[in-house]
Amino acid sequence: MKRKYFLHEEDSHPIQLTSADIILRQQLEYSICRYFYEGCDRNIQDLLSNCRWYVTTHMSTLTMIIECDDQVTNWRVLQKLVTMAALLYKIVSSAKIRVCPPKSQGMPFEMRVDELSVYRDLA
Numbered sequence: 001m002k003r004k005y006f007l008h009e010e011d012s013h014p015i016q017l018t019s020a021d022i023i024l025r026q027q028l029e030y031s032i033c034r035y036f037y038e039g040c041d042r043n044i045q046d047l048l049s050n051c052r053w054y055v056t057t058h059m060s061t062l063t064m065i066i067e068c069d070d071q072v073t074n075w076r077v078l079q080k081l082v083t084m085a086a087l088l089y090k091i092v093s094s095a096k097i098r099v100c101p102p103k104s105q106g107m108p109f110e111m112r113v114d115e116l117s118v119y120r121d122l123a
Contacts, residue, residue, distance in 0.1 A: 032091055033054065050069070063096045071105060
């Protein structure tokens with residue numbers, strides 16, 4: 001027996017975000033950034049202060065973007081990535097971190113926080 005499921009129009013996702021949706025998303029992203037930063041130790045906070053970093057949501061995936069101005073900072077961020085991912089995982093279990101090196105000096109490195117077990121030995 002085939003079952004048919006019907007969605008009422010008001011149950012479906014809106015086609016276009018309202019200004020309230022955008023503001024709420026921005027507030028959520030800001031709160032996640034603040035909570036993450038406050039959970040970091042002083043070394044990681046200092047490291048992040050040398051970068052441009054923010055959280056964004058694209059296609060319902062939360063991504064922390066860390067943009068590094070120089071290769072040394074980029075390398076230091078990559079060395080702390082597992083620690084940062086573990087902290088972010090405590091806040092949002094299905095997020096990604098993307099570390100961007102200086103322009104024209106390599107490709108961004110991206111990892112999902114739910115794949116920490118792959119990187120555990122590197123921490």
